[in-house]
Amino acid sequence: MSSSSALPLAFDETRRRGGILTSLLSSDLPRSRALSVILFSIFALLAATPFLFSGSQPVGTAAKICVFIVLVASYDLLLGYSGIVSFAHTMFFGIGGYGIAIALERVSPTWGSVAIGSAAALGLSAVLAIAIGLLSLRVRAIFFSMITLAVATAAAVLASQLSEITGGEDGLSFQLPPALRPAFRVFSEPVFGTMINGRLLAYYLVFAVSLVVFLALLRIVNSPFGRVLQAIRENEFRAEALGYRVVAYRTAASVISALAATIAGALMALWLRYNGPDTTLSFSIMIDILLMVVIGGMGTMYGAVIGAALFVLAQSYLQVLMGAGSAALAGIPLLPNLIHPDRWLLWLGALFIISVYAFPGGIVGRLRQGKP
Amino acid sequence: MSDMAAPSTAPAELPRAKTDWLPLLLVPALGLLALPFVGSPSTWVTLTVAGLAMGMMIFLMASGLTLVFGLMDIINFGHGVFISLGAYATLLVLGPLAGWALEDSIGLNLALLGLCILVAMGVTALAGAVFERVIVRPVYGSHLKQILVTMGGLIVTEQLIHAIWGASPIPIPLPQSLRGAFVFGDIVMERYRVVAVVIGLAVFIGMQLLLNRTRIGLLIRAGVENPEMVEALGYRIRRLFVSVFIAGSALAGLGGVMWAFYRQTLTAGMGMEVMVLVFIVIIIGGLGSVGGCFVGSILVALVANYVGFIEPKLALISNILVMALVLIWRPQGLFPVARR
Amino acid sequence: MxxxxxxxxxxxxxxxxxxxxxxxxxxxxxxxxxxxxxxxxxxxxxxxxxxxxxxxxxxxxxxxxxxxxxxxxxxxxxxxxIAYVPEAMGIFTDLTVRENIVLAARSGPVDRNRLDWILGLFPALKRFWNLPAGNLSGGQKQMLAIARAIAEPRxxxxxxxxxxxxxxxxxxxxxxxxxxxxxxxxxxxxxxxxxxxxxxxxxxxxxxxxxxxxxxxxxxxxxxxxxxxxxxxxxxxxxxx
CATH class of the missing domain: 3.40.50.300 (P-loop containing nucleotide triphosphate hydrolases)
Structure with a gap:
């Protein structure tokens, strides 16, 4: 794991030089030319997707990447910076999604409902995160992993059982506020060949909120608070001996992470105009998050960007390739089964194990080693 | 073993060994508490037997994990895969010997079950040895990496099960004479559940004997408390650990067989599903404590059964509530294991 | 020399x-x-x-x-x-006094005469023979730790x-x-x-x-x-x- 100074540095000292970009990035620059280029390309592509590609699939993929960047970055705050493993991240993701879905479907498709739904979801997430943290982190950090797994599973079962509220396995489809509907037009004429409609506004809403939350997370990990988290991760007992209240810090980190995941869930639901167990709550999304953060690079924040972008793209396009490979090998025993598109988790799992062993810094760690 | 006789009889005023009875009383207390809510005594007996059977199966699946943790501070999130693997291993027996399950002969049926258990334990012991060597050994000492890597191992093994046996659920038949129930008046006890209770109890008693009456058992208990001192006494704890890891995997395989016949369906994810209960149980019991694991298993299963009968909606979160209450009462679990 | x-x-x-x-x-x-x-x-x-x-x-x-x-x-x-008695004594508190000594004797049962000699050095251990070592006082634990170190000739x-x-x-x-x-x-x-x-x-x-x-x-x-x-x-x- 790449670690910066284990002890809190004076925040202002690290931020004195540099311009507005440095300030936006909280002085935590990519520190590798290749990484900078990749990050800038991802940013530029995401910012311009609606104008660069036609059709709904590329924009959908881009929106998903934005949401997952927030989701994975907030998970990195726990895994990479605090050194604790949570399996309840999708629960908070789901709470955000259900908050929006229930408010818009059951109350009214207005901005007021968006606000109420988000606020209720954020409140619930905060309460749950505090309860889980205080219950489990008091004793051992591994309790936290097991308890989050148990609570998340119960939450998933609950969501599918309480169908009169959540829509059960089918989930909830709903209408967005009028300004975000495809029929809504800002200008009557297309701009650069693209119609500025409600769908496009919805994309830029997702993009802008994701960007703001990501930058906020970047600021948090580079604040004195973030430095203390890392000090705890490096040596829990020493941090405790220095007078830091480990449980309080870790619980706070888990609350912040949960809130960001809730926002991501709300964005996901807004974009899809739907929320159900499979889009936000399922355990396989939890595994996806783990893969993205580890492959991108734990404890770097930028790893989340690369991991999410790579993974979502691969999910959309690599499986097609595997399908072709599997078909080509038909007739040979077992082999076609192994590269069947349904088996792509097998290879990701293997990649994941190898990453944890061999490249604990993930792609970002690699790029920073081989700088410039 | 007990060739060292006590050098003298103990005087009467000796301090007595302190046994922590309180957690043990929880189980009967819970049963009594549930009785008025359940109402009919016969239903209560049926629910209790079902709960005990469930508890025994959870215990089988959880005991290995808690020992591995206690002994080497290794937390294996991939433990559930041995449960699935054990369950699927029954196919190796049920395939060629499908006829035995249909015969209405208790002897043949039990032999089939026994054979399934043997094969499953063999397969999972082997898988455990590989898992320990390939997945776990490189990450001794780091909980974070252990959780990640064993989770990765779980994903890969689950996918391999899919690749080998297919992704769709596979029905398996419960042997003929284990179907149905024993009926005593109003009381109905499903036969298979009684078998599960017997097997679970036998394993628990066997483990207690092993842990308390043999040198290996003493070493394991000593190792849970202070592995460094065990090494300083000249024992190679690594070897002991690998054996316990393998034995724990085999026990999970045994639990997997029992669980598979109980559900009568195989899915690769079945291990992971039940792992949630397993984790709750070992947290409640106190990480590393076999006795605590036993009490915790019964507690969780009984609560699930009673609550499931009284207020089905609550059953979903009853386990979490039990865990929360226990942790508020004893933050380290019912039987905290002294360490170092 | x-x-x-x-x-x-x-x-x-x-x-x-x-x-x-x-x-x-x-x-x-x-x-x-x-x-x-x-x-x-x-x-x-x-x-x-x-x-x-x-x-x-x-x-x-x-x-x-x-x-x-x-x-x-x-x-x-x-x-x-080499036998080692650490500062924290390393007593297995969950095991009885007897079991602690049994484990220290790697090559099998402790020789009867040797055991008598050890218990002669630390008579208190005799009284707690079949009780968990966690019940011992600090001094008695120290005696058990040393008894363990000499359970066999080192x-x-x-x-x-x-x-x-x-x-x-x-x-x-x-x-x-x-x-x-x-x-x-x-x-x-x-x-x-x-x-x-x-x-x-x-x-x-x-x-x-x-x-x-x-x-x-x-x-x-x-x-x-x-x-x-x-x-x-x-x-x-x-x-x-």
Whole structure:
């Protein structure tokens, strides 16, 4: 794991030089030319997707990447910076999604409902995160992993059982506020060949909120608070001996992470105009998050960007390739089964194990080693 | 073993060994508490037997994990895969010997079950040895990496099960004479559940004997408390650990067989599903404590059964509530294991 | 002169980022009791743990009984005939007194006469024979720890601060027990803070400071030389009576 100074540095000292970009990035620059280029390309592509590609699939993929960047970055705050493993991240993701879905479907498709739904979801997430943290982190950090797994599973079962509220396995489809509907037009004429409609506004809403939350997370990990988290991760007992209240810090980190995941869930639901167990709550999304953060690079924040972008793209396009490979090998025993598109988790799992062993810094760690 | 006789009889005023009875009383207390809510005594007996059977199966699946943790501070999130693997291993027996399950002969049926258990334990012991060597050994000492890597191992093994046996659920038949129930008046006890209770109890008693009456058992208990001192006494704890890891995997395989016949369906994810209960149980019991694991298993299963009968909606979160209450009462679990 | 039973030469030990031992040299002659003295944090415990292989020496050599044990594993070192009583005693509190001793005897049942001899040294253990060792008092745990170390004949005993925190009466009976052990010909390396106990027992004395050996010689010389006591240990025997 790449670690910066284990002890809190004076925040202002690290931020004195540099311009507005440095300030936006909280002085935590990519520190590798290749990484900078990749990050800038991802940013530029995401910012311009609606104008660069036609059709709904590329924009959908881009929106998903934005949401997952927030989701994975907030998970990195726990895994990479605090050194604790949570399996309840999708629960908070789901709470955000259900908050929006229930408010818009059951109350009214207005901005007021968006606000109420988000606020209720954020409140619930905060309460749950505090309860889980205080219950489990008091004793051992591994309790936290097991308890989050148990609570998340119960939450998933609950969501599918309480169908009169959540829509059960089918989930909830709903209408967005009028300004975000495809029929809504800002200008009557297309701009650069693209119609500025409600769908496009919805994309830029997702993009802008994701960007703001990501930058906020970047600021948090580079604040004195973030430095203390890392000090705890490096040596829990020493941090405790220095007078830091480990449980309080870790619980706070888990609350912040949960809130960001809730926002991501709300964005996901807004974009899809739907929320159900499979889009936000399922355990396989939890595994996806783990893969993205580890492959991108734990404890770097930028790893989340690369991991999410790579993974979502691969999910959309690599499986097609595997399908072709599997078909080509038909007739040979077992082999076609192994590269069947349904088996792509097998290879990701293997990649994941190898990453944890061999490249604990993930792609970002690699790029920073081989700088410039 | 007990060739060292006590050098003298103990005087009467000796301090007595302190046994922590309180957690043990929880189980009967819970049963009594549930009785008025359940109402009919016969239903209560049926629910209790079902709960005990469930508890025994959870215990089988959880005991290995808690020992591995206690002994080497290794937390294996991939433990559930041995449960699935054990369950699927029954196919190796049920395939060629499908006829035995249909015969209405208790002897043949039990032999089939026994054979399934043997094969499953063999397969999972082997898988455990590989898992320990390939997945776990490189990450001794780091909980974070252990959780990640064993989770990765779980994903890969689950996918391999899919690749080998297919992704769709596979029905398996419960042997003929284990179907149905024993009926005593109003009381109905499903036969298979009684078998599960017997097997679970036998394993628990066997483990207690092993842990308390043999040198290996003493070493394991000593190792849970202070592995460094065990090494300083000249024992190679690594070897002991690998054996316990393998034995724990085999026990999970045994639990997997029992669980598979109980559900009568195989899915690769079945291990992971039940792992949630397993984790709750070992947290409640106190990480590393076999006795605590036993009490915790019964507690969780009984609560699930009673609550499931009284207020089905609550059953979903009853386990979490039990865990929360226990942790508020004893933050380290019912039987905290002294360490170092 | 024959080779000493244990010989450390130029031993350095690092624990994480900290450099604890800075080239430790000393010898423990067979059949005698060597005291290892020094202030808190001088490196005495680290020295014992390094000999035991619980921490790996980063350089230097440790020879025991004619062979190099520097890089051997802890169980192998124990099997070559060294018994270790750590400062925290390492009692298995969940096991009975009997079971603690059973485990210490690797090669099978403890010899009846030897057991009688041990229980003669520490009669209190007899009374708690079948009770969990967690019920023992601090002094009784210390007795059990030493009983465990001598459950079978060993070539060398490493004992870390056996009198720490014990009541004076317990310290005296502990000193008696060590006298008896010495008389039976055991080789002992004893870490002590209690200079009174040390002076009563030691044949040789090694003094450490700051991860280095600052003095080694006969115990009687150190006992006789008040100035040297003051210089090496910052105290004199009189103050401790």
């Amino acid at each position: 024959t080779e000493p039973l244990l010989h450390l030469s130029g031993v350095h030990t690092h624990i994480g980022p900290y450099h604890i031992l800075h080239g430790v040299d000393f010898a423990v002659p067979a059949g005698e009791l060597t005291m290892l003295l020094g202030r808190n944090g001088a490196g005495k415990t680290t020295t014992l743990r390094t000999i035991m292989g619980l921490w790996q020496a980063s350089s230097g050599r440790i020879r025991f009984d004619g062979s190099d044990i520097t890089t051997r594993s802890t169980p192998d070192i124990a099997r070559s005939g 070539r060398l005993l490493l004992i870390d601060e056996p009198t720490k925190g014990l009541a004076p009466v317990m310290v005296r009976s502990m000193i008696e027990a060590f006298r008896a052990l010495k008389a039976s010909g055991e080789t002992i390396l004893l870490v002590e803070q209690n200079f009174y106990a040390a002076s009563a027992l030691g044949d040789h004395v090694v003094v450490m400071d700051d991860g280095r050996i600052v003095h080694s010689g006969a115990m009687s010389d150190l006992v006789a030389d008040k100035t040297m006591q003051q210089r090496l240990l910052g105290l004199s025997l009189d103050a401790h009576q």
